[in-house]
Amino acid sequence: MMNRTTGELARREFVRRVIATGAGLATANLGLVGCGPNVSGGDGEDLGPIEKGLNLYLWSDYLADDTVPNFEKEFGVKVTVDTYESNEEMAAKLMAGASGYDLVLPSSYLFPVLFSKDLLAPLRRKYLTNWGNVAPLFLNPPWDPGNAHSVPWGWGTTGIAYRKDRVKETPDSWAVFFDERYRGKVTMLDDLRDVIGSFLRLRGRSLNTVDPAELAAAKQDALKAKPNLRAFVSAPVKAQLIAGDVWIAQMWSGDARQAIAEQPAIEYLVPKEGGTIFSDALVMPRSAPHPRAAHEFLNYILRPPVAAAIADKTGYGTPNQAALPLTRARVPYPTADELGRLEYQKDLGQGSEQWDRIWTEIKAA
Amino acid sequence: MNRRVPRWVVAAATVVYLFLHAPLVALVVFSFNDSKFSATWTGFTLEWYRRLLERDDILDGLRRSLVVGAIATGVATTFGTLLALALARHRMRGRQAVESLLYLPLVTPEIIVGISLLSLFVLAGIPLGLTSIVIAHIAFCISFVAVVVGARLKGMDEHLEEAAMMLGADEWAAFWKVTVPQLLPGIVAGALLAFTMSFDDYVITSFVSGSGSSTLPVVVYGMVRRNVEPSINAISTIIVVVTSLLIYLADRLQSARLAPAGR
Amino acid sequence: MSRRRRVLAWFAARPNASGYALLAPGMIWLLLFFLAPIALMLAYSAMKRGLYGGVEPGFTLEHYRRFFDPLYLDILLRTILWSFVCTVLCLVIGYPVAYVVARAGRWRQWLLFLVVLPFWTSFLVRMFAMIFLLRDSGFINGVLLRVGLIHEPVALLYTPFAVMLGLVYGFLPLMILPIYASLEKLDVALLEAAEVLGATPWARFTRVIFPLSLPGVVAGSLLTFIPALGSFVTSDLLGGAKQVMIGNLIQNQFTVARNWPFGSAAAFVLMGVVLVAVVGYLRRRDAGDFVG
Numbered sequence: 001m002m003n004r005t006t007g008e009l010a011r012r013e014f015v016r017r018v019i020a021t022g023a024g025l026a027t028a029n030l031g032l033v034g035c036g037p038n039v040s041g042g043d044g045e046d047l048g049p050i051e052k053g054l055n056l057y058l059w060s061d062y063l064a065d066d067t068v069p070n071f072e073k074e075f076g077v078k079v080t081v082d083t084y085e086s087n088e089e090m091a092a093k094l095m096a097g098a099s100g101y102d103l104v105l106p107s108s109y110l111f112p113v114l115f116s117k118d119l120l121a122p123l124r125r126k127y128l129t130n131w132g133n134v135a136p137l138f139l140n141p142p143w144d145p146g147n148a149h150s151v152p153w154g155w156g157t158t159g160i161a162y163r164k165d166r167v168k169e170t171p172d173s174w175a176v177f178f179d180e181r182y183r184g185k186v187t188m189l190d191d192l193r194d195v196i197g198s199f200l201r202l203r204g205r206s207l208n209t210v211d212p213a214e215l216a217a218a219k220q221d222a223l224k225a226k227p228n229l230r231a232f233v234s235a236p237v238k239a240q241l242i243a244g245d246v247w248i249a250q251m252w253s254g255d256a257r258q259a260i261a262e263q264p265a266i267e268y269l270v271p272k273e274g275g276t277i278f279s280d281a282l283v284m285p286r287s288a289p290h291p292r293a294a295h296e297f298l299n300y301i302l303r304p305p306v307a308a309a310i311a312d313k314t315g316y317g318t319p320n321q322a323a324l325p326l327t328r329a330r331v332p333y334p335t336a337d338e339l340g341r342l343e344y345q346k347d348l349g350q351g352s353e354q355w356d357r358i359w360t361e362i363k364a365a
Numbered sequence: 366m367n368r369r370v371p372r373w374v375v376a377a378a379t380v381v382y383l384f385l386h387a388p389l390v391a392l393v394v395f396s397f398n399d400s401k402f403s404a405t406w407t408g409f410t411l412e413w414y415r416r417l418l419e420r421d422d423i424l425d426g427l428r429r430s431l432v433v434g435a436i437a438t439g440v441a442t443t444f445g446t447l448l449a450l451a452l453a454r455h456r457m458r459g460r461q462a463v464e465s466l467l468y469l470p471l472v473t474p475e476i477i478v479g480i481s482l483l484s485l486f487v488l489a490g491i492p493l494g495l496t497s498i499v500i501a502h503i504a505f506c507i508s509f510v511a512v513v514v515g516a517r518l519k520g521m522d523e524h525l526e527e528a529a530m531m532l533g534a535d536e537w538a539a540f541w542k543v544t545v546p547q548l549l550p551g552i553v554a555g556a557l558l559a560f561t562m563s564f565d566d567y568v569i570t571s572f573v574s575g576s577g578s579s580t581l582p583v584v585v586y587g588m589v590r591r592n593v594e595p596s597i598n599a600i601s602t603i604i605v606v607v608t609s610l611l612i613y614l615a616d617r618l619q620s621a622r623l624a625p626a627g628r
Numbered sequence: 629m630s631r632r633r634r635v636l637a638w639f640a641a642r643p644n645a646s647g648y649a650l651l652a653p654g655m656i657w658l659l660l661f662f663l664a665p666i667a668l669m670l671a672y673s674a675m676k677r678g679l680y681g682g683v684e685p686g687f688t689l690e691h692y693r694r695f696f697d698p699l700y701l702d703i704l705l706r707t708i709l710w711s712f713v714c715t716v717l718c719l720v721i722g723y724p725v726a727y728v729v730a731r732a733g734r735w736r737q738w739l740l741f742l743v744v745l746p747f748w749t750s751f752l753v754r755m756f757a758m759i760f761l762l763r764d765s766g767f768i769n770g771v772l773l774r775v776g777l778i779h780e781p782v783a784l785l786y787t788p789f790a791v792m793l794g795l796v797y798g799f800l801p802l803m804i805l806p807i808y809a810s811l812e813k814l815d816v817a818l819l820e821a822a823e824v825l826g827a828t829p830w831a832r833f834t835r836v837i838f839p840l841s842l843p844g845v846v847a848g849s850l851l852t853f854i855p856a857l858g859s860f861v862t863s864d865l866l867g868g869a870k871q872v873m874i875g876n877l878i879q880n881q882f883t884v885a886r887n888w889p890f891g892s893a894a895a896f897v898l899m900g901v902v903l904v905a906v907v908g909y910l911r912r913r914d915a916g917d918f919v920g
Binding site for chain 2: 650724741850888
Binding site: 232350 | 699871872
């Protein structure tokens with residue numbers, strides 16, 4: 001989950017939810033914090049038997065249809081899946097002390113935030129027997145050294161999706177959003193990191209910069225593009241792109257692949273100036289009521305067929321190299337060259353106020 | 366219709382009525398339309414309603430909205446009625462302050478109520494979930510019930526209670542046997558309206574709900590943002606129909622006759 | 629003496645006690661869960677923002693200083709302007725309806741019900757009805773295309789027009805009902821007398837009808853203006869996120885921007901505007917300015 005502000009088009013095949021056992025649900029709703037074993041301590045600590053319940057807190061549409069049912073059947077665990085519409089919503093809730101979840105799926109840039117409140121529990125690698133399937137590229141990320149707290153889930157990029165049947169030239173640059181020929185037919189994401197970030201990349205800057213001059217230039221670009229834009233939209237744009245109301249849209253790669261599946265005339269690319277690469281990882285909050293079941297689920301999604309099914313459903317790349325040959329889209333890992341153009345988003349710290357102000361200026365113009 | 370009302374005024378009013386209702390009618394009609402995307406009629410179908418039944422999130426949301434609504438309405442109606450009685454029947458110092466506090470929620474923008482409650486819950490460590498939602502809903506429904514019941518009380522004759530007491534009943538009996546029956550339509554109307562407000566609330570709920578506690582409006586909002594298929598039309602139609610019934614009931618009750626000695 | 633009699637006697641000896649007892653549950657709830665949160669918000673607005681969001685102790689007025697900056701003041705002013713325009717539109721559009729219902733005779737019950745109904749229908753549903761009408765693949769474009777008036781869908785959604793339409797659509801019933809309540813008390817004899825005395829229809833309206841409906845007009849305006857000030861759902865759904873109202877700003881600070889102190893400061897300024905409007909109304913009302 002990256003800085004997406006919404007999940008996918010709700011399809012008919014929505015994630016099937018099974019009502020958790022009364023205990024699980026009551027625990028979550030009454031917020032009986034501390035119910036369950038205290039999850040702290042070293043790597044080797046034994047977590048005891050697998051609990052009967054599991055509470056997941058994920059983006060909507062982030063599982064394949066059979067992921068949860070098969071897990072439930074195999075392990076005899078009742079699973080609840082709750083969903084959220086934005087990364088920020090999830091972060092705000094977690095930081096506000098919402099408890100009762102076993103596994104949550106934050107984006108990488110939220111890790112410093114979550115660590116600052118010591119919200120994450122260290123994972124017991126000994127239960128993750130399938131760990132070896134993770135591609136080296138995703139091991140030991142800077143935001144979670146040694147993957148002590150997280151299991152990679154998916155990765156993706158932010159780029160441009162477009163209708164090749166409506167657009168004359170391939171829009172391979174962020175400058176396409178200035179193009180008057182497509183006035184009213186282009187959209188950008190409703191997300192400050194993505195919008196400002198793309199204009200920073202356009203001028204060869206880092207999308208994590210807090211330099212006032214660079215940001216001012218990006219702001220000017222955004223203001224120049226704004227009259228051209230139909231809207232700042234994140235979630236509804238997929239439907240609009242499929243329907244042909246929108247021709248060029250800044251989009252996340254997963255959404256784009258789902259759109260392509262429904263409308264083959266759509267293509268997706270990362271502009272030549274580069275863009276954002278993001279990855280999501282599953283983490284376990286310290287207050288998780290079912291830590292052992294959580295670990296079993298983590299190990300379960302590290303299995304190649306399961307990971308492949310998830311990747312196929314969500315459209316995002318899988319960090320599971322054993323699963324890669326099994327996926328339909330076979331999204332290859334970025335080459336070293338491509339990686340050079342892609343950047344991970346980092347938390348802006350004190351700089352966020354500056355960014356926020358610029359975003360308000362852009363929106364209010 | 367009184368013929369003193371100028372024609373053009375009637376015409377204008379008619380147009381406005383159409384403006385108020387046509388979008389909803391279109392919404393309802395197209396919930397039966399056999400087409401996913403377009404708004405041209407292609408045929409009748411109950412498909413979108415069928416799909417609603419498959420959506421656990423909607424069913425869960427509905428369940429939660431009903432639970433929250435029931436609890437919040439019960440508590441808020443009780444507290445609100447007591448408040449209305451206190452204000453109508455008793456002298457007190459600090460009446461001004463009481464009334465101000467009572468009416469303040471009615472004029473405070475929902476977003477402020479929502480964020481302030483979120484701040485409180487976080488600070489006090491109250492977990493965000495059904496509990497926090499119920500607490501919030503009670504808070505904004507009390508004022509509402511108090512106003513409705515208060516209006517009803519105004520139209521009632523106090524002397525009936527006195528008369529009953531002169532005839533030998535104590536305050537308690539007079540209250541229950543004379544006042545309450547007359548007041549009951551107002552109380553029930555207030556309760557129905559409170560339930561409707563709770564059932565429909567999006568803004569405040571969105572701030573104070575935790576995960577696993579999405580009420581129906583929160584789910585619907587997600588659907589509307591994602592511009593989904595006509596299942597939204599279907600759920601909207603259901604909401605409209607249910608609300609209409611509740612309001613019709615409340616309407617009937619409000620106009621229930623007061624005791625003859627009353628106004 | 630029975631227990632019941634003893635309790636009643638206790639209360640009878642203290643005439644105010646039963647009043648306070650009745651008040652207590654509701655008042656305590658409101659104090660705890662309405663007033664206290666707002667006080668808390670006030671406190672937050674003067675505290676520092678944590679590095680990653682959240683609130684840290686330490687008194688500071690930086691958030692208010694930050695708000696009193698052309699950018700944010702502009703948003704506030706624009707919101708006030710939009711709310712004002714919405715209120716005026718609702719007044720102009722809604723007055724005829726209120727008048728017709730008040731003079732309706734037999735049909736009154738039904739006409740009134742037809743106004744009350746959209747008022748109580750879910751706000752979200754009504755906003756979605758607007759989206760359904762306005763979007764490119766929506767009803768209006770569908771009709772226009774079918775009829776041949778246009779060849780391509782017109783961009784109706786995600787425009788300021790859509791936002792204003794949504795606001796008016798949302799708040800119109802709130803304007804109609806109080807005006808109706810006022811007009812209902814209008815004595816038709818007054819109108820007849822005015823006519824007999826030679827007043828033109830326009831004079832009858834401006835000298836008799838409108839002044840007598842003033843309490844309702846003002847109440848309705850207030851009930852429209854205040855929620856419009858705080859609204860963000862409408863501009864969110866119908867505006868394509870290209871318009872920022874103060875409600876959007878506040879919501880943004882409490883979610884994405886994770887700057888609760890600044891959001892609280894902005895919310896307080898908004899609250900200030902609301903209170904000015906309400907107090908102004910109450911003062912005038914008590915002074916008899918709106919005597920019907």
